[in-house]
Amino acid sequence: MRGTPFVFQGEEIGMTNAGFTPITDYRDIGLIAMHRETLA
Secondary structure, X not given: OOOOOOOOOOHHHOOXXXXXXXXXXXXXXXXXXXXXXXXX
């Protein structure tokens, strides 16, 4: 079979969105930085 396998944000394994509400529950450096930029 031809083609390139790829992973797209966990959809292929049925992952759901995180259920965290406060930003302090996240451990993603990029997300926290983006959150700080949008508040500034």
